Amino acid sequence: MSVHKKERDMKLELQGIKKSFDGTEILHGINFSVEGGSALGLLGRNGAGKTTTIRIIMDVFHADEGQVLLDGAPFVYQPGQVGYLPEERGLYPKRLISEQLVYLAKLRGMNKKQAEENMRKWLTRLDVIQYENRKLDTLSKGNQQKVQLAATLVADPDIVILDEPFSGLDPVNSQILKDVINELIADGKIVIFSSHQMSYVEEFCEDIVVINHGEVALAGNLDKIKEEYGKGHKAVAAVGMESEELEQILRDKFADQVQVISHNKHHVVTQILPEQDEWQVLSRFKELGIRLRSYGVYEPSLNDIFVSAVGDEETPEDIKEKNNIGTSFSEFEPKQKKGLFGKRG
């Protein structure tokens, strides 16, 4: 809202956030920050602690330790300043859409005229204005979702937190929402976007934070993370061979020259071992009669990065073990971790 600080200057920071429920610590010291005019992807497996983190920002829960800061000062939650689309949507199914939105806008500090104008503005922008005098539960799932989004944005919040906003939207409506999110970013808002749909995260999040078992497993600028992650890695594919078969050959016959990092349907990701020569690796393929279909720079997807960061660990002990001996992200570039990763513990 215009009464708040100019959005573009804003910086929201979480410092050392810890939270326990019934004596069990769920968040072990969450640190991240996000600035106005950018979107942060808040990622993590189910139960990692994303919603709990958001609820602390929203002042639903108090942190046991740590603090939330806005521009360096303790953040005092004000309803008009933050728009939150929770995973479990919050509107009343049996009430008129227009009434609910106007009510929410007034609750968040707007006068009646502003509230009515904004209700129409957002219903129009999201292409659901034709339903303003209908009850929510008479709309299709996708249109209900768009009304929920209008309710999130109705008071023009400076900070927008969206939990799986694309769920239930068809491609046309997804495009409308993508455009709206890009407009929010261009307007200088802080956008926190929590989703398991990596393609959307890649599309508009400048930075990401991956929470794993209540800890920040990976954080930073997404382009830089991709660069770091792909550094020194080659994606290899061979003619007439599935990735699994090629991976086995690499493990059996190339163990002195390359390390296998991972594989997917299309290729095996490798790293040449120190002191080894790439040309010798290529000639060994030739000696073994393996024709390469492709051999080139590995460009990781966010999905690859996410899986490497959180793996399939079930316990913190597994994470530690994996970070020491496995193929987790932190192993790839151990000396480059500083500044890119959040601290553990």
Ligand SMILES: Nc1ncnc2c1ncn2[C@@H]1O[C@H](COP(=O)(O)OP(=O)(O)OP(=O)(O)O)[C@@H](O)[C@H]1O
């Ligand atoms: N009010 C609560 N009381 C007790 N435990 C809770 C409470 N809220 C969350 N938890 C626990 O905290 C952990 C993190 O939950 P949270 O909802 O933050 O995960 P999430 O990352 O948002 O997961 P998802 O992707 O499935 O939504 C879970 O183990 C959950 O059971």
